Amino acid sequence: MKIYDSLSDDLTRFIHAQPLFLTASAPTHGAHVNVSPKGMSSSHLAVLSPNRVSYIDRTGSGCETVAHVYENGRLTLMFMSFGPSPRIMRLFCRGRVVEHADPGFRAAVDEIVAVRSRIAGEAGPEARSVFQGARAVIVGDIWRVTTSCGFAVPMVRLGATAPADAAEGDEGADGGAVVRAFQERDVLDRYIKGQVEKGIMPRYQRDNNSYSLDGLPALKAARRDGGESLLWADVRARATRLWHEKVAVCVGFLLAVLVYRVGSILHLL
Known part of the structure; x- marks a missing residue:
């Protein structure tokens, strides 16, 4: 394993060349x-600088990453090579959330699009600038980068050319067997577009994106649309967190009392 404090040009190119990544929180x-x-x-x-990345978080059935980042800011992003040169990369980040209702959301999206457009201008698919159902931008401030070999990750082999509806194993145009590579799905785009056109996206977010599986407050806009008091919910979440840390709180209180008593005795002497 190699450890870095920031992203080099080589590591940045590696990130932008991958078809997918994983988020952990x-x-x-x-x-x-x-x-x-x-x-x-x-x-x-998009890699915005050697120590900053961001991505567009589109509406889904869960809202775990948003809730976790709001609570403690811990975020790890992982990339892996599926080609002949193996590599696994992890970005350990301090995350923050820019919701679609926040004043800085449009600027955060434009910053990502600018980077992706530049990459597309060099080589790659055209960068889109409109993202229906985008509920937030997740920004990661990188404090550590690690890379490892990645020999356990399988390669994706490019097979014969074939029509889009060909099944894996069919014979391609050049006579070889068709082996599937990565292909984008348009289901999410079509589903979200339908929700937006019907005007039900806010209700969907309210029902599915207000809280995490552990009951942590998630998307603020969804909670606000549900008529919640954000202050009360956040105070309740903070109180719950302190309750879980009751041992540390008690130890800290006892240490403070001990220091006070020792200080009083020394003062009398």
């Missing part, structure tokens, strides 16, 4: 550790 005291796969083109992840 966890609550401070809850039972769930969340791992989510993301398509690079649908999430539009």
Whole structure:
């Protein structure tokens, strides 16, 4: 394993060349550790600087990453090579959330699109600038980068050319067997577009994105649409976290009392 403090040009190119990445996050005291796969083109992840990345978080049935980042800011992103040169890369980040209702959301999206457009200008698919159902931008401030060999990750082999509806194992145009490589799905785009056109996206977010599996507050806009008091919910979540840390709180209180008593005795002497 190699450890870096930031991303080099080589590591940045590696990130932008991958078709997918994984996000990992966890609550401070809850039972769930969340791992989510993301398509690079649908999430539009971009390296903004040697120590900063961001990606567009589109509406889904869960909201774990947003809730966890709000609570403790811990975020890990993982990339892996599926080609002949093996590599696994992890970005350990301090995350933050820019929701679609926040004043800085449009600027955060434009910053990502600018980077992706530059990459597309060099080589790659055209960068899109409109993302229906985008509920937030997740920004990761990188404090550590690690790379490892990645020999356990399988390669994706490019097989024969064939029509899009050909099944794996069919004979391709050049006579070889068709072996599937990565292909983008348009289901999410079509589903979200339908929700937006019907005007039911806010209700969907309210029902599915207000809280995490561990009951942590998640998307603020969804909670606000549900008529919640954000302050009360956040105070309740903070109180719950302190309750889980009651041993540390008690030890700290006892140490403070001990220091006070020792100080009083020394003052009398």
